[in-house]
Amino acid sequence: MDTLQAIEKMRAIVKACQEDPLEWISWLPVQASFLADPSPIKLLRAGNQVGKTMAGLAEVHFQALGRHPLRQVATRPPGARWEAWVVCASWPQSLAIQEKLWQVARRHLIDDCRFDPVNGFHANKPAAIYKNGAIVRFKTSNQDSLDLAGATINLVLFDEPPRPTVFAEVLQRVKRLQGQVCLTLTPIGAPVDWLRAMVEEGTIAEHHTRLTPEALVPIGEHEPLKLPDGRPMDAAWIAEAERVCLPSERDVRIHGGWETRTITRVFDAFDTGLHVRPITGLPEGEWEIVLGLDHGTKEYKQSAILAAVQRPVKEADPYRVIVLDEDVGAHARSQKADALALLEMLDRNGFSWKDLDEVWGDRIHIGGTGDKKANRDLQANLARLLHVDERSLKPGILTVKRGVGRNKGSVLAGCRWIYQLMVEPGAFIISPRCAHLIDALEKWQGADDVHKDKLDALRYALQSHIFRRQATLSRASAARTLRFY
Incomplete structure (x- = not known):
């Protein structure tokens, strides 16, 4: 031939x-x-x-x-x-x-x-x-x-x-x-x-099968599968996949186990020595200022988290999140007092309400005494304090979706998204001002407790980024690569 x-x-x-x-x-x-x-x-x-x-x-x-x-x-x-x-x-x-x-x-x-x-x-x-x-x-x-x-x-x-x-x-x-x-x-x-x-x-x-190097070697071959960039799916790649996965989900998501595991800390990757730093200003680049609200009528239940988010420049780059400040009600207070506390938090960070790009709040909360807190009432109080018509308040407070499509899985999705930031160097920074949130990140074990309220507020602040959707779908199907894994 x-x-x-x-x-x-x-x-x-x-x-x-x-x-x-x-x-x-x-x-x-x-x-x-x-x-x-x-x-x-x-x-x-x-x-x-x-x-x-x-x-x-x-x-x-x-x-x-x-x-x-x-x-x-x-x-x-x-x-x-x-x-x-x-x-x-x-x-x-x-x-x-x-x-x-x-x-x-x-x-x-x-x-x-x-x-x-x-x-x-x-x-x-x-x-x-x-x-x-x-x-x-x-x-x-x-x-x-x-x-x-x-x-x-x-x-x-x-x-x-x-x-x-x-x-x-x-x-x-x-x-x-x-x-x-x-x-x-x-x-x-x-x-x-x-x-x-x-x-x-x-x-x-x-x-x-569990995810092992041997399980990723095709029959009749001696080398494991490779990623699109040529990296082998070997023991080092498996270890990296485990590292960026929530500890409670590792056995299921990585190895196909039947059940999630009980763990002592959900965010075991959180390290105050790595993630907690004084914030003297935002780094260069485009940042979105976001606010998340978790309503409550008891002590230390009303929680607000102020954060800055930078979208990836390249698809392979991680998001960057800087948690700037928090407001946690140390005692039961009115929604007018909640509104005042939010404006004070913004002011001490050099922002006004109109500087916010997004505000997300929990759905209506009714306490055991019948006290009610809702985004609409809080928005009305903010508008009065800012001397604007409620309908003209920008941005308005969006309500996080509940029910179909936003059940327990949304909590895990948010935790997973935040966890993956933590394992990327420099992608997740939190100010020492956020003492309650830091405590929650160090101690939360997945229960519906006082720590979860602070983490819910953080998830709500990042809502649109966690559940982002592609604006358009490419029609260039011929350019897509077929994967056998």
Whole structure:
């Protein structure tokens, strides 16, 4: 073979890999074990970065094609109906998974099947249709049950812990066709005790791995997977992943453990020697001044945190947060007194109310004596003290969302975001003025206690940054990189 022939052969191999990547992939041990399992219900349980979703989508793809590289699957006559559902917790998650299927399956889909980075396979009823007639539908489980009326399903993939009601409903539909239910998940974000019980009683076949260097070496290879920048996913990388994770969540998020662990300190990375410094002014750059309020009617319950936030200049850079001051009511006080205290705190830091970029407050608080505190009443008192119309007070006090989408998970999300700042050198600084917040960071163990009030105020101040959303989604899907982990 001459040089030109070798180049052409290499080009053909590259093209084949791009068009049908799952035919060429070297699977991780836990992925291969999961894919080779014909059990009616099977689970791949692991932490982040082990390729759970890709293994689940590969199972869907191989069965849709009617051929499987790791085991026998039932043959289908030409034109026979076959349908799979991929069930996700939310539309953004579904959109990401739809894109992954598009990247691995596009050669096998009908010409009219198109993927859009914003709308997926379809904004209302997304489905990928294969040339052999197989259909893969994408569903979200943010309701108590799915629309299963008349559904006949051969395969269902849950990519996050489902609700027991949804799981039971789907299971009955799949059993009719002797199909398969697959779950690929990290056990966090929803109750999983019922799922664990089904595994322990043998109803669900489980494939689990901890995040170890050996688990990240594909079968037949000697080197671990690599990150986009070429860094190996080795022991040092795993140690770094553990370092930036909340200690209570490490076993679940990193290693796929069943339950979070009780710890002595949530913020064990907080070090007064590193993080507490006198603030004589803000460093150069653009800073947003934010205020967070947690209402209370008892001693030391009313808490306000004033902070400065600098957004990253580059995507890989961390946020920078400087906590400037705090106001904690040492005794029960009126909302007029709360308003005065806020203005005094701003003044001693060289700010006025109009210098604030955002103000976030807790929802209405009603104390045990019937005393009420609310953002609207506080805003009215501030307006009177500043001699402006209440409707003209800028910025107004925004109320943090509660209920759907902002439950216990929002507390953990905020703590996780703050914790990751703490482990980045220079990214989290707090003034010695914030004695109560410093005490809370040193002592809080996760309980709903007096320490949590100060931390809630800090989370509220950082609300829009913790839960920031991309303003636009890139349509340059061809430039996106497919990851198998």
